[in-house]
Amino acid sequence: MKYEYSKGSLDKADGIYFQNMTGHDVEERLKKNDIIIIPVGATEYHGKGQAYGEDTFLVTRMAEIVARETGCTVSQPIWFGSHPANQLGMPGTIVIPEETFIAYLRAIIAGYWNAGFRKQILINGHGQEYVIPNAIQQFGKICQVPAVIAFVNWPTAIAPYLKDKEHGGPFETPFRHADEVEASYSLALFPELNKKEYMEDSKKEPKGFLPEGHVDKGGDIYQFPIPGHAQYGLGGLEVINYPEGVIGKPSLADGKKAEEGLEALIDYLIKLHNDILEKFPPGVLPEPELVTEQDRKTIEALLKGPFKGGISLYAHRYPI
Numbered sequence: 001m002k003y004e005y006s007k008g009s010l011d012k013a014d015g016i017y018f019q020n021m022t023g024h025d026v027e028e029r030l031k032k033n034d035i036i037i038i039p040v041g042a043t044e045y046h047g048k049g050q051a052y053g054e055d056t057f058l059v060t061r062m063a064e065i066v067a068r069e070t071g072c073t074v075s076q077p078i079w080f081g082s083h084p085a086n087q088l089g090m091p092g093t094i095v096i097p098e099e100t101f102i103a104y105l106r107a108i109i110a111g112y113w114n115a116g117f118r119k120q121i122l123i124n125g126h127g128q129e130y131v132i133p134n135a136i137q138q139f140g141k142i143c144q145v146p147a148v149i150a151f152v153n154w155p156t157a158i159a160p161y162l163k164d165k166e167h168g169g170p171f172e173t174p175f176r177h178a179d180e181v182e183a184s185y186s187l188a189l190f191p192e193l194n195k196k197e198y199m200e201d202s203k204k205e206p207k208g209f210l211p212e213g214h215v216d217k218g219g220d221i222y223q224f225p226i227p228g229h230a231q232y233g234l235g236g237l238e239v240i241n242y243p244e245g246v247i248g249k250p251s252l253a254d255g256k257k258a259e260e261g262l263e264a265l266i267d268y269l270i271k272l273h274n275d276i277l278e279k280f281p282p283g284v285l286p287e288p289e290l291v292t293e294q295d296r297k298t299i300e301a302l303l304k305g306p307f308k309g310g311i312s313l314y315a316h317r318y319p320i
Helices: 023-032 054-072 099-112 133-142 179-189 254-280 296-304
Strands: 036-039 119-124 148-153
Touching: 036 054, 036 099, 036 254, 054 119, 054 179, 054 254, 099 133, 099 148, 119 133, 119 254, 133 148, 148 254, 148 296
Parallel strands: 036 119, 119 148
Antiparallel strands: none
């Protein structure tokens, strides 16, 4: 394997997580690398053999690998997320309303900007790719400050590697919730949190109410005309139709099936990081005149920040 997987750092003082660092640590980090990765996860039922925090652990482990390779910083993850309506009612699936989630994420983006991390990469580990861009756009509209913020939905970034064999991929079954694909990536990244012997396949064959080809499947990797989150009523509630907590066959999962896709994903995330830092070295952002209509004096005060003779973001645009 090209990269070292399954090495968690959530509670380690190894220079990866912002919350695990001191003020001095952050000051020194910002001089060298002012990019922060924000893993955006969720808490939901993944059956008897997979962790409730699977979506979150997927993106934290991915982010940790990138941080070790590049020297960037990672935020402790967002554990609770938004959910499509078909996921309502499943015990252990904690659903945050869209408006609450968007406001919360927007405030996190603002807080990290105010802390000096004006370049941010948000990695989504859950079926909430339809709401995260709202938070980014609201931040831009409300704050109107120079920033570099990019959102990556990891399944979309490596779609060919997640497909079933019929469509050129390595898997026996199509990518869906807590299935062969997701469980394989989990076994590769955090095997210690999985219990393969308890992984139970869904008894019902996964399908919607319309013929295949209209509504996309997990991660929208097949590029069907209607993304999975862009419909209501074309499939049943998971709590009724898939009480096992999975849609598919996690019993077929194998961490080795995920290795090629993981390398491609980490390669891309590192490239994204490096391209951002090459274009905008530490302390450098897009020219204010190109990205905001705010007056130069205010922008300069915001960029300095309260500790260096300027003002905080909250003095300029509150409430955020």
